[in-house]
Amino acid sequence: MSRVRADEEEYWHSSKFRAFTFDDEDDELSQLKESKRTVNSLRDIVDDDDDDLERVSWSGEPVGSISWSIKETASGSTSSLDGRDSSLQKGSSSYAALPKQGSSYSLSSLFKVESGLLHATQLCPSLSALSDTGVKSYAPELRRPRAEYKDYSSDWSPKDTVRRMQRGKVCSLERFRSLQDKLVLLDEAVAGHDGNVITAVLIFLKRTLRREILFRELEVRQVALCHLIHFLREMGEQKFLLDLLRFLDRTEEVALSQYREHLNIQDVEKRREFLKGCIGLPFSAEDTSHIQDHYTLLERQIIIEANDRHLEMAGQSELFRKYPRKASILNMPLVTTLFYSCFYHYTEAEGMFSSPTNLKKTFKIPDKQYVLTALAARAKLRAWGDVDALLTTKNWLGYTKKKAPIGFHRVVEILQRNNAPVQVLQEYVRLVEDVDTRLNLATKYKCHDVVIETYRDLKDRIQLTAYKDKVERGSAEEEKIHSILSNMVRNAYS
């Protein structure tokens, strides 16, 4: 290595330390790529047989996967798991279904096996895994006789009733007749912290109490109230739910619950009508304008869709022929609609519903958002002239200036994603203000001139020298680097 003069050392700044980032695809991936090559080179020796990875379960045994079998059944190849009949006689099973009792079920267990036919009392669980380890003595009971779950004696206290329900036992609630009793039962259920018991009691109360009374009592029992609201939502009992929310004066929730229904309406005309009705609902002022916008947007989309479908079918428009629509614009977000309109209707006059400027005005789209979307659309069409016009502003003296409300690094990224040629890209990379970002982008997209100029301005000799390897041998860029490296020091000290 040649020794460098001290004054030269002072002129050049030191190279910047580079920490790990997720950005430097090339640098960080090189190690990974090397590892990959190493491993791949061994593939020939290794690749011959087994796919054991796919078949080994956690405990190390091969798995005939249940999920897989189900997919098989669903796809119609309904072959039995075992073609032969089992030796056990079907007739031997006895019927032991429980009598139906209105509110006597408990939802309390996490997993349940439900079966159409059931053997009543079989006491001996198969504990093969446990019997030899001695765990059995302190493992919780796996199974009790079925009879123990049933309970026809009816003088349990509210507290005991709740306890029994919590433990998965069947309990009759019918004997709680007075309002007082029912409320004590509900309060016990809440105090017991078991949501399924709370819900079970609420179902019983809902069936046996007048609405106004139930609502009134729930108003001061917030935990129970949450459970009822959740239950009603899950069951889709919308009318009952709205009555409850209205009683509670939760007007905003009433509005939102109603608005939510639009998600279930597939027909666009019906959906539009429904949304129109939502505008008058008691939303906050802010949300009312969102709902209004939702309605207006769908209204516009219906008009645009009808026109464009017609245009596309007629085959007259070159744009639609060249870039057929991938999907309908109905029910798309506003920004997507704007992109669509910048793509297919960019030059239309503001009076047209489908023109970008009309959308911008109607929905008060901020400048930044507009430029971002328009840029993406025009770049996709490789309309570089439109891109240039979009980013050019004139001041009052008539001078033009490039301006990007979204930052030029974003502009570059959008253009690059649309495979803009280097000449186009370079122009905007140069305008990126932050030096590091500019360098990164210029290096990434091979805008050599920008890289070289930036290193020159940074006086980073090491990087500049290193960059020689990245440009073509004997190219103008290489020449440029050479001249900078040899001229600069001299200039600085002359």
Place this chain on the structure above:
Amino acid sequence: MAFAGRRDAPEPPDFGILKRLARDQLVYLLEQLPGKKDLFIEADLMSPLDRIANVSILKQHDVDKLYKVETRPAPGASDQFCFLVRPRVRTMRFIADVTCDEWSFYLLPLDEDIISMELPEFFRDYFLEGDHRWINPVARALQLLNSLYGPFGKTYGIGRCAKMSYELWRDLEDESESEVQGRKPEIGHVFLMDRDMDYVTALCSQVVYEGLVDDTFRIKCGSVDFGPDVTSSDKSIKVLLNSQDKVFSEIRNEHFSSVFGFLSQKSRNLQAQYDRRRGMDIKQMKDFVSQELKGLKQEHRLLSLHIGACESIMKKKTKQDFQETIKAEHSLLEGFDIRESTSFIEEHIDRQVSPIESLRLMCLLSITENGLVPKDYRSLKTQYLQSYGPEHLLTFHNLKRIGLLTEQSAGDTLTAVESKVSKLVTDRAAGKITDAFNSLARKSNFRAISKKLGLIPRLDGEYDLKMPRDMAYVFGGAYVPLSCKIIEQVLERRGWQGLEEVVRLLNGNEFCVSDSAVEDNPACESQRVILAVFLGGCTFSEIAALRFLGKERGCKFIFLTTAITNSARMMEAMIEAKG
């Protein structure tokens, strides 16, 4: 627990027994129905079931065909149907007139130190809807673990759900006849924590390998589907990710930047192992093939998969401006350049990068700043609705209710009322009134808590991610996960003394109960095994952080979680689905 010196962490108890228990009970239930039967399984139970049983076991017990619950059985099939479902109101409606039996399959051991209840809906049901339906299963899970691996000495906890679960568990324990006294426990202590004590950690981008794999490919029930971009072939491969995978087990807890070096070292070693063949005579070759080749092949498979995964992660993350996103996240955590981060988020929304990611960043901003200033809230919300669809109005409403995305002024007045009410009333009956505020936004106080607990490490120089000095390494040295810090502090102090201010900022509901019957013997190994229970989900970053803490302090953390979660799952739980 006093962390005395550096000791080796104890081995975790054997959780294989939980699987055997569940399998045996399933077999028993199938035996209740002699003869051929068709089995209907709910979609989200399929993966857990796969982890404890397989088709041949079902076949042995006369299961004829398997169906998903929605599908109709083929006519003329078996005359007995068996349904495996969770007790949900919705499913129960479809299955009419049946008898029920209970299969107490609460706990699925995903790994030697992770047990999952596989209840992703816990988060929404409890924290958004205020439904207590999953508290009983949690209490029963604790009871089961206590009976198998206890008796637990001390139980610490924080959060309303933690408290209720604890109470119900004690209640169940009091009446059960099972005698646990006098046995030697395998788990010493329990720590219960509600997810809403720390939303911040769950909302952060994960950068330890296992977390990144989860964020990128979604680990489901302990296994992941690696697509063609990872396998560099035309097929997907399902891979179990756990401590038995020799490559994975060494990199899962590492910061992503350390993983490359490890993989390259490993692949060079592997090459060297294979190269040894060259100088071998026939006998040596024979030994090599019979003894080593299988292991090497296995290692080769795993290495190429994880290298492929890394590559795919890098590609995806580079495309998504991950570096910039992390920078913005760190600013939010530190409370720096809030304006700049806000515009970053705004731009993210405007560019329609990803509805889930935009939502996550907004929530992180809100939680760290105690809510958004109304002007920002309105403008971000408007832009979000414009970019991702107006129906997300419903999503915003949910996020406000749960307290993940709030407006500052509204939050302030609310808290004033709330504190007034809670000052006035302390007894149980009054709980009904304060409950009214339960579902409403609670101030997160993140900044104050962070200061109090020192969650943002002061940086002098670069943080060496290969030689982590604290739990902050799981977030690139920028932030110590709050949930893990609380656990560390409480264990160190053997209670909540000295943490009064933090507890107050977290809205209370802390507890610490010793079982007087259990001898407090610090010499006992099990005293250094701690069961960390996460109600509402736990992330792989938190698991990595506590594994690190355990190694540092010579103790072992066992994780019991309602589900493995991450920011995307949490956000998805808040989005209104078409119904």
